[in-house]
Amino acid sequence: MGGRQVTDWQGRRVTVAGLGVSGIPAAKVLRGLGATVTVVNDGEDERARAQAADLEALGITVRLGDGATLPEGTELVVTTPGWKPDKPLFAAARAAGLEIWGDVELAWRLRGPDAAPWLAVTGTNGKTTTVQMLASILTAAGLRTAAVGNIGVSLLDVVLGDEQYDVLAVELSSYQLHWAPSLRAHSAAVLNLAPDHLDWHGSMEAYAADKGRIYEGNRVACVYNVADKATEDLVREADVEEGCRAVGFTLGTPGPSQLGVVDGILVDRAFVDNRQKNAQELAEVSDVNPPAPHNIANALAAAALARAFGVPAAAVRDGLRAFTPDAHRIAHVADVDGVAYIDDSKATNTHAAQASLAAYESIVWIAGGLAKGATFDELVAGAAGRLRGVVLIGADRELIREALTRHAPEVPVVDLDRTDTGAMLAAVREARTLARAGDTVLLAPACASMDMFVNYNKRGDAFAEAVRELSSADG
Template sequence: MNLTCVAGLGVSGTAVARVLAARGERVVVVEAVEGERQLAAAAELARVGVETRFGEPALPEGATRLVTTGWAPHHPLVAAALRAGVEVVGEVELAWRLRPAQAAPWLALTGTNGKTTAVRMLTSILLAAGRKAVAVGNVGVPVVQAVAEPYDALAVELSSFQLHWSATLAPHAAAVLNVAPDHLDWHGSMEEYAAAKGRVFERAGTVIFNADDPEATRLAAPYPGAVGFTLRVPRRGELGVVEDLLVDRAFVADPVEAAEELATLEDIRPFAPHNVANALAAAALARSLGVPSEAVRQGLRDFVPDPHRLAHVDRIGEVDYIDDSKATNPHAAAAALASYPSVVWVAGGLLKGADVDELVRQAAPRLRGAVLLGADRARIAEAIARHAPNVPLVDIADRDTGAMEKVVTEAARLASPGDTVLLSPAGASLDMFANYPARGEAFARAVRGLRARREHGR
């Protein structure tokens, strides 16, 4: 019997092991961390005949396939499998191969930023159209688990890690939101990162791209008939914006003479230019499946944004406090900063090798102050000194649990009526917090504390 090795006991790895075991295959999971959650998962898998090996991950003898859930090609286990001629596939690729006959069409979406928001918008639109649909992949349910269910469509969020290990994926339609430097430590270069994103187009039935994003446009260029979306007035074969309307000039009977209204800007929450782009991408994917315009509008109205994405925390003394902790790279922070005219910026964390110079240069006219925290805050401070030398800057060196209270106190001191205090860090959170939600929650607690002190005159 062939042996499949599964890398890791995460949500996707556990799902892969269960699915393969149910098919009668021999499965060994390798996991480096022997924590409480991992031990519980291993015990559950043992009941269905799956062996788990803890310790430094090593390829089991006789393994014919390695299923990775995001491990990099240079990881010792993956590198060993490749050297040994063992096939390496991702969970998404495995799910594509295992899908049954008459399986639900895949509507796939990738990008550096906005993926989860756009995929959840897409799911909301599909549900409004009466389609049984679910968000899967890099969000929600593991794909390998969802493919066996009787859905009408799968809204598939794909990371560059997942696309790297997906060789035969052929979605009904695929969209690229944007491409900017990120995860270069994993991919090795910007060229390799962009190439991984572009794999989503290779066998897609319909190619959809952000016509306002140069890299997404470049990736779509080899595909005749690709559909663009833009914040400008759309040309033939595009979706775009006319005054306050989202309109379709691609999925209509006569794209030369006709355009169909899909929604208004008021239907998009939270309103920001990048969320309009997310909505257009979601609408294009849904329209490729024949979803009517009425469902696009209703789906956008029904959509509930995930936490920590331009979430309004409070308004204190005519200053708004916004939690955008999900902005873990400069491209995401740039989109957030462009959404407000006058900002006291809270930033810092782990930049993962990304450059912040262009981000600060573009944001400089909007900055009224900056409060920096985290491991790479000095690099942001240097960029501010170059491009916005007159902007007041506060450096918070503390790394303890009380640091965010100091951050919010200093941001409030720098802010004037009409300003927005914006937590949009441009870096990952793991230098100080368990994850980006924990960072956002710490910010929200500190803002609530500020309100309490103001109300009690302290």
């Protein structure tokens, strides 16, 4: 079943590993194409039983509570991204000489002959924002596009839908890339690399290698982060089409084949004639919302991919101006008594929190939650000089407190021994007592939220609500 296209699915015996947001659509699509589909799932709770009943009504076999055994006669395995590569099911599939695809690989294989090319983005942090910026720029250029992939819009839906696109802006996670061996993007970017999901990948080397798959077979540009050498190393290791170029982005002055910043202007020295001498102005830093350093880097990466696709400079400016970031990404909630309150609940790991802390001069930091195996020494040491005070919440706050004791012993710390949802209001009140006019109270937890909240959105909502209570009390 190698190659790009599989045209005859009739009667093919496909095993789908896992229910969930990608497993269920994959099973339905494959059944619709005529395949004989069996879904296997580890869990068998009430929700899984309801999902199984829906699939069985479509003629799909579902085996709950048995995700380890490969169904007899399987010819292909399609997996949800979250299933770890060391699962026994996959070992059995490999031993049988079977291919294992993820939902992205399935979508790639099901594209029609005139399918839109993919501009792909991955990285530890900033993927969603960059893909949304890219889609905004492409739209400003008059192109039919959509932001798809790990961003929540299913690639299967887009590939098999009736709507026609000129180009797709595709967010890809390391999980998805691991299971997408034949994906070949027009151009792709790795924004940054920092330890994350190591429990899934097994090592930093394996995680980086999966991220680097995004560059395989690129046709026009491999976009990398000049400040993050690991991303450039992945470009060097990639097997690309002849003529494909390495294009860097930097917050400093760009060299040839780079995009960067000069005197508050985003400039392009990659997609211009005579790039040794010439540069093209694209936009002003003030066109980027918000103009925090890591977000300017996102904008440059998005601009590089758009320019690789031939988008004019004016569309970069117009697209960045039109872009509005999602909630809970360095979102300004309110000013109270001259103190800015910023919600960056999306900073669920240390790398994201590091970028957030670097954006402000004097900070009262609200942090904590589920650490996911992270350590905090590097983060705290780097931010120590900016911290007015720290308020800690959540299950693993002790790990951050120990790092603060080692690297920022002079900084006052309030340790809220609470993991209930009401702790956020208490945290905001404590932060207010520590802050002075001109400071920023920053929710950048550096941790996941599930110890206290359903997700990072609910955590950010709780912060914003607590800030509104402060300001209404003043009013």
